[in-house]
Amino acid sequence: xxxxxxxxxxxxxxxxxxxxxxxxxxGRCASCGEICFxxxxxxxxxxxxxxxxxxIGDRGTLWSWTIQGFLPKSxxxxxxxxxxxxPYGVGYVQMxxxxxxxxxxxxxxxxxxxxxxxxxxxxxxYRTKPDGHQVFTFAFExxx
Amino acid sequence: MSTEVAIIGIGIHPFGRTDHLTxxxxxxxxVRAALRDAGVAWSDIGVAFGGSYESGNADSMATLLxxxxxxxxxxxxxxxxGGSALMSAVSAIRSGMAELAVAVGFDKHPRGAFNPKxxxxxxxxxYGQTGLMLTTxxxxxxxxxxxxxxxxSEDALVRVAHRAFRNGALNSNAWRRxxxxxxxxxxxxxxxxxxxxxxxxxxxxxxxxxxxxxxDRARRYTSRSVALRAATVRTRLFGSFEVFSPSLAAxxxxxxxxxxxxxxxxxxxxxxxxxxxLQLQDTDSATEIIHMAENGFCQDGEQERLLQAxxxxxxxxxxxxTDGGCLANGEPIGASGLRQxxxxxxxxxxxxxxxxxPGNPRLGYxxxxxxxxxxxxxxxxxxxx
Numbered sequence: 001x002x003x004x005x006x007x008x009x010x011x012x013x014x015x016x017x018x019x020x021x022x023x024x025x026x027g028r029c030a031s032c033g034e035i036c037f038x039x040x041x042x043x044x045x046x047x048x049x050x051x052x053x054x055x056i057g058d059r060g061t062l063w064s065w066t067i068q069g070f071l072p073k074s075x076x077x078x079x080x081x082x083x084x085x086x087p088y089g090v091g092y093v094q095m096x097x098x099x100x101x102x103x104x105x106x107x108x109x110x111x112x113x114x115x116x117x118x119x120x121x122x123x124x125x126y127r128t129k130p131d132g133h134q135v136f137t138f139a140f141e142x143x144x
Numbered sequence: 145m146s147t148e149v150a151i152i153g154i155g156i157h158p159f160g161r162t163d164h165l166t167x168x169x170x171x172x173x174x175v176r177a178a179l180r181d182a183g184v185a186w187s188d189i190g191v192a193f194g195g196s197y198e199s200g201n202a203d204s205m206a207t208l209l210x211x212x213x214x215x216x217x218x219x220x221x222x223x224x225x226g227g228s229a230l231m232s233a234v235s236a237i238r239s240g241m242a243e244l245a246v247a248v249g250f251d252k253h254p255r256g257a258f259n260p261k262x263x264x265x266x267x268x269x270x271y272g273q274t275g276l277m278l279t280t281x282x283x284x285x286x287x288x289x290x291x292x293x294x295x296x297s298e299d300a301l302v303r304v305a306h307r308a309f310r311n312g313a314l315n316s317n318a319w320r321r322x323x324x325x326x327x328x329x330x331x332x333x334x335x336x337x338x339x340x341x342x343x344x345x346x347x348x349x350x351x352x353x354x355x356x357x358x359x360d361r362a363r364r365y366t367s368r369s370v371a372l373r374a375a376t377v378r379t380r381l382f383g384s385f386e387v388f389s390p391s392l393a394a395x396x397x398x399x400x401x402x403x404x405x406x407x408x409x410x411x412x413x414x415x416x417x418x419x420x421x422l423q424l425q426d427t428d429s430a431t432e433i434i435h436m437a438e439n440g441f442c443q444d445g446e447q448e449r450l451l452q453a454x455x456x457x458x459x460x461x462x463x464x465x466t467d468g469g470c471l472a473n474g475e476p477i478g479a480s481g482l483r484q485x486x487x488x489x490x491x492x493x494x495x496x497x498x499x500x501x502p503g504n505p506r507l508g509y510x511x512x513x514x515x516x517x518x519x520x521x522x523x524x525x526x527x528x529x
């Protein structure tokens with residue numbers, strides 16, 4: 001992907017372009033200040049109904065992780081088959097606000113995953129359509 | 145607060161794979177067995193509550209059992225379906241709605257992991273499309289964090305599974321009846337690390353039925369009734385760490401298991417250290433370990449020592465999942481919670497055969513947990529010598 005191309009996103013509502021790249025986009029309750037991801041119309045903490053868009057950021061630390069070791073059934077739509085499936089990392093990444101965001105991880109090698117390690121947001125192709133076009137989702141990668 | 149309720153009949157259809165019976169038929173089989181056990185007829189039942197996750201409506205069972213015109217309420221509450229049906233039956237008897245009630249749970253799942261739809265849980269399609277909506281991932285993520293915070297080792301995960309299959313081998317109603325070696329479990333294929341193949345339960349089939357009545361009337365029907373000292377259901381609080389969560393709040397709240405357990409102990413007026421035999425949801429090895437603490441049976445981190453000392457074995461101080469749990473029985477969602485109650489009733493009635501907990505136990509406990517963050521707990525007491 002080149003920066004000047006507009007990538008096709010599976011979840012455009014969850015991401016916002018920033019000066020330096022991309023940020024996850026959630027919501028912040030006007031009443032209690034609680035941050036949610038994805039954004040929702042009401043606050044699950046205080047029941048407030050005024051929630052504004054909020055940039056969650058693109059840096060965090062790994063809070064927990066696993067490796068998805070088998071091909072998920074539908075609605076997973078990567079297009080892979082049992083024979084082409086490649087395990088992928090999944091984790092919760094703790095963002096500066098304290099919110100933990102669940103995300104795919106770019107690495108699936110347990111030796112490269114450590115709770116507390118710094119992580120950065122990237123866009124990652126997770127699906128190739130029959131015409132060869134790639135669809136992107138958000139993912140986190142360890143900062144070397 | 146109210147009339148005490150007793151279980152006077154228990155019935156089960158063996159768990160595992162039964163190709164020639166639908167889930168609904170396995171549920172009806174279990175109800176017939178429970179009616180026989182209680183010595184009553186289906187036409188005597190005043191109200192029924194039941195459900196399955198994906199094997200149809202429980203009230204269709206009336207076609208198989210007899211169309212007696214009774215109120216038959218379908219319950220759909222994920223893994224807590226059985227527990228919710230039981231709690232509803234208890235409430236119906238307490239309210240005076242009926243003298244005799246049935247609670248039934250059953251299911252028949254295809255092979256492989258569950259594939260829930262995001263929309264059913266209020267989530268965007270992207271969550272399923274990108275491969276985040278898997279229960280096994282959640283259990284692994286919660287396990288990894290818990291092991292990190294409280295110093296639980298992979299050895300403990302193996303020990304839980306080892307005991308589950310050892311107990312399952314003693315249970316003629318269990319699905320997996322082969323005792324697995326420690327090495328076999330420890331070396332099994334990674335599914336969602338730290339969880340390996342034999343540390344995770346598999347979707348399966350089965351059915352369980354219970355017959356209930358007011359405890360003061362129980363002696364009319366049976367000399368071996370088991371009193372329900374408590375039956376509670378609680379859902380998640382804001383901030384608890386639950387399955388299918390695209391994010392977790394900055395401040396963590398207690399799990400619904402913690403609140404359901406506290407409510408049950410309060411309702412029953414007993415303490416965790418009085419419980420003599422217990423069933424804890426063991427969707428995977430780590431979940432059982434976490435649930436030991438969440439239910440109040442030990443401190444966080446203490447599990448390692450309890451497992452090493454054999455305290456959770458059938459002959460130990462805290463016998464857990466004496467029937468092999470979900471690991472050896474598989475997980476038919478609608479039936480699992482009631483299987484736990486079935487096993488505790490057997491134990492309290494002294495009918496558990498080769499897996500009977502010694503010492504004539506009087507107080508037992510069951511706990512089930514499921515999506516999207518719901519727990520059901522019962523406390524059961526033997527009321528005969």
